Amino acid sequence: MTDVIATYYFRPREGVTPEWAAQAIAEEQTTGTWTDISTRQNYVHYLDGVVDEIHPSGGGYTCTIRYPSEIFEPGNIPQYLSVLAGNLFGLSRIAAVRLVDVEFSRDIVPFKGPKFGIEGVRKLAGTVDRPHVGTIIKPKVGLNPKDTAAVAYEAAIGGVDLIKDDETLTDQAFCPLGERLPLIMEQLDRVKSETGRNVLYAVNISSAGDKIVQRAREAARMGANMLMIDVIVCGFDAVRAVAEEPGINLPIHVHRTMHAAITRNPEHGIAMRPICRLVRMLGGDQLHTGTVSGKMEHDVTELRGDNLALTEPFFDLKPTFPVASGGLHPGGVHKEVSMLGRDIILQAGGGIHGHPDGTRVGATAMRQAVDAAVAGISPATYAEDHPELKRALDKWGIA
Ligand SMILES: O=C(O)[C@@](O)(COP(=O)(O)O)[C@H](O)[C@H](O)COP(=O)(O)O
Numbered sequence: 405m406t407d408v409i410a411t412y413y414f415r416p417r418e419g420v421t422p423e424w425a426a427q428a429i430a431e432e433q434t435t436g437t438w439t440d441i442s443t444r445q446n447y448v449h450y451l452d453g454v455v456d457e458i459h460p461s462g463g464g465y466t467c468t469i470r471y472p473s474e475i476f477e478p479g480n481i482p483q484y485l486s487v488l489a490g491n492l493f494g495l496s497r498i499a500a501v502r503l504v505d506v507e508f509s510r511d512i513v514p515f516k517g518p519k520f521g522i523e524g525v526r527k528l529a530g531t532v533d534r535p536h537v538g539t540i541i542k543p544k545v546g547l548n549p550k551d552t553a554a555v556a557y558e559a560a561i562g563g564v565d566l567i568k569d570d571e572t573l574t575d576q577a578f579c580p581l582g583e584r585l586p587l588i589m590e591q592l593d594r595v596k597s598e599t600g601r602n603v604l605y606a607v608n609i610s611s612a613g614d615k616i617v618q619r620a621r622e623a624a625r626m627g628a629n630m631l632m633i634d635v636i637v638c639g640f641d642a643v644r645a646v647a648e649e650p651g652i653n654l655p656i657h658v659h660r661t662m663h664a665a666i667t668r669n670p671e672h673g674i675a676m677r678p679i680c681r682l683v684r685m686l687g688g689d690q691l692h693t694g695t696v697s698g699k700m701e702h703d704v705t706e707l708r709g710d711n712l713a714l715t716e717p718f719f720d721l722k723p724t725f726p727v728a729s730g731g732l733h734p735g736g737v738h739k740e741v742s743m744l745g746r747d748i749i750l751q752a753g754g755g756i757h758g759h760p761d762g763t764r765v766g767a768t769a770m771r772q773a774v775d776a777a778v779a780g781i782s783p784a785t786y787a788e789d790h791p792e793l794k795r796a797l798d799k800w801g802i803a
């Protein structure tokens with residue numbers, strides 16, 4: 405059995421040595437506590453966490469801690485997190501601590517990973533290597549099912565590859581999932597017969613732990629071609645439960661709403677990297693990781709590393725499709741593609757539905773921006789003979 409290696413950034417309180425702080429984390433997360441105890445048996449020793457290395461970093465230190473994989477109950481993600489990311493965050497003699505990354509050992513990754521992954525999603529959408537364009541139905545909530553489906557049709561016929569519910573839309577009375585889903589699939593069938601394109605719709609099935617698998621089954625029965633889960637608010641295991649459910653063969657789009665409460669502070673919390681590794685191993689086919697030009701806080705170096713964690717070899721798991729979303733518009737596409745590559749889903753809500761000529765043209769403008777980026781042509785030049793893109797650039801400029 406090999407060890408699991410976690411990397412932490414930490415800053416000890418004044419008067420506390422980095423050695424003491426790192427050791428306190430290793431003990432707190434494995435077999436120790438704040439004082440020696442009389443109940444300890446020698447045979448417990450093999451489960452001790454071991455501080456490997458400590459290096460100064462920024463205003464603090466980074467350390468790697470080895471966790472014997474026997475401390476983990478194979479397949480039990482909540483238990484993994486209680487060890488890797490549990491009590492340590494509250495230790496008062498450590499001013500700040502952040503879980504930066506985890507190197508999992510194969511024996512605690514009994515999961516199958518994404519069913520589709522980048523290649524499988526590309527096959528469904530009929531693309532080879534260009535970035536995908538996605539949109540979020542806006543306004544986030546409030547539209548009735550009929551109007552929601554009408555917006556979906558406009559975006560799909562305009563050229564998007566993916567349509568998704570917003571993270572706050574589930575099965576509320578003003579837009580019941582059971583009405584919205586069939587109406588949207590009907591519109592996407594219409595687009596398929598009119599254009600031959602298979603547009604994906606990620607229906608948000610986020611719900612209580614004892615309901616989410618049943619909601620996934622119902623969505624599949626109603627003709628869904630993709631599912632969406634808010635992983636942080638539902639819990640990581642919800643992704644596994646849906647991904648491993650026999651009889652449900654649908655890609656899973658993973659939204660990370662609430663992530664910034666734990667990922668944003670560069671000194672304290674959990675970085676996006678471990679979250680990327682978990683979502684990939686649990687079966688997420690697509691995952692929001694951030695943009696280089698959008699409205700959300702972002703660190704380009706971290707972001708590129710996060711996207712690599714989704715796509716680099718990781719045992720034999722398929723790569724997960726990174727999603728760049730949040731304040732994106734056609735004028736930002738060239739920057740996203742040049743910094744993040746082509747295996748990316750560029751998702752725009754306001755950046756499509758806010759186009760001066762409406763949703764359909766907004767979608768076309770995003771596709772044109774992608775075509776320009778793939779062809780290596782600047783958006784301004786491409787806009788000279790693509791009026792849809794021009795109108796978008798006139799409104800939002802070039803990032
Ligand atoms: O509600 C929103 O803000 C979005 O629908 C984007 O809409 P806009 O395109 O209109 O901004 C997404 O939820 C964010 O992208 C989430 O952030 P992240 O991808 O960073 O997790």
Ligand SMILES: [Mg+2]
Pocket residue numbers: 540570571
């Ligand atoms: Mg949203």
